[in-house]
């Protein structure tokens with residue numbers, strides 16, 4: 001399905017089979033000079049077919065096309081290796097280029113998940129069914145690194161890069177100031193909440209995410225073009241809802257830790273998730289993985305703010321609540 005949003009700016013709907021996200025929005029800016037494609041879909045046949053047919057209908061010559069990828073997740077980055085040609089520039093952020101180029105990335109995540117209580121017998125299966133592993137790009141094209149404030153011109157559109165870390169380490173949006181359009185990747189979504197996962201003790205992605213929400217909240221925006229689901233016209237209301245969601249989650253995590261110290265996996269199994277399953281045991285393994293990552297994200301935030309502490313017991317990390325006046329009402333985002 002193709003929709004023309006503004007002159008020469010199109011949304012191509014790319015199906016994501018078996019994903020609660022349903023589809024990816026790829027945005028195509030057509031130009032007599034060089035075209036620009038923002039985000040591509042998973043590296044799998046269903047996505048490639050949808051992209052190829054969309055690009056054919058729009059008469060896009062891939063030899064004259066560049067790419068901007070909002071972040072490294074496979075539903076955005078995965079298909080770029082099948083679409084980019086030798087003349088294509090692939091624009092991307094520096095922190096995630098370094099992550100892709102670093103070796104042992106998955107192994108480190110697996111070890112970190114085990115330390116946070118993810119059961120050994122579920123770990124390998126969770127990793128095997130992880131879409132980021134199954135449908136990633138087979139090779140990494142040559143990347144042109146962009147930083148906050150850099151510009152990309154495509155036809156009559158002049159986009160400014162807006163660094164918005166949180167959903168991922170180096171997530172980047174594009175802003176068109178004349179038209180007041182924000183191409184948002186997974187920074188702001190409607191109907192679903194962007195997943196904020198943490199897989200390293202060096203990071204505090206929820207803190208970054210909340211800062212990035214405030215940054216975008218202050219911008220003049222008439223239309224948000226998100227990476228999934230419908231377009232958003234009132235970004236401030238959606239941002240307020242997203243902040244409220246995380247505030248509720250943080251309070252929930254604190255109440256889960258009311259009695260005994262617990263691992264992140266145990267905490268995640270008691271949090272409220274918007275999934276069609278009756279119990280944690282029924283969660284698909286990949287969803288348990290995402291939920292644990294999100295649980296760690298909230299625990300890291302609370303730890304950094306001094307609400308909770310960790311206890312490293314043998315190979316396992318458990319979290320416990322600190323004596324803090326007014327808990328959990330003290331949390332206010």
Ligand SMILES: [Zn+2]
Nearest residue numbers: 073075186227
């Ligand atoms: Zn996505």
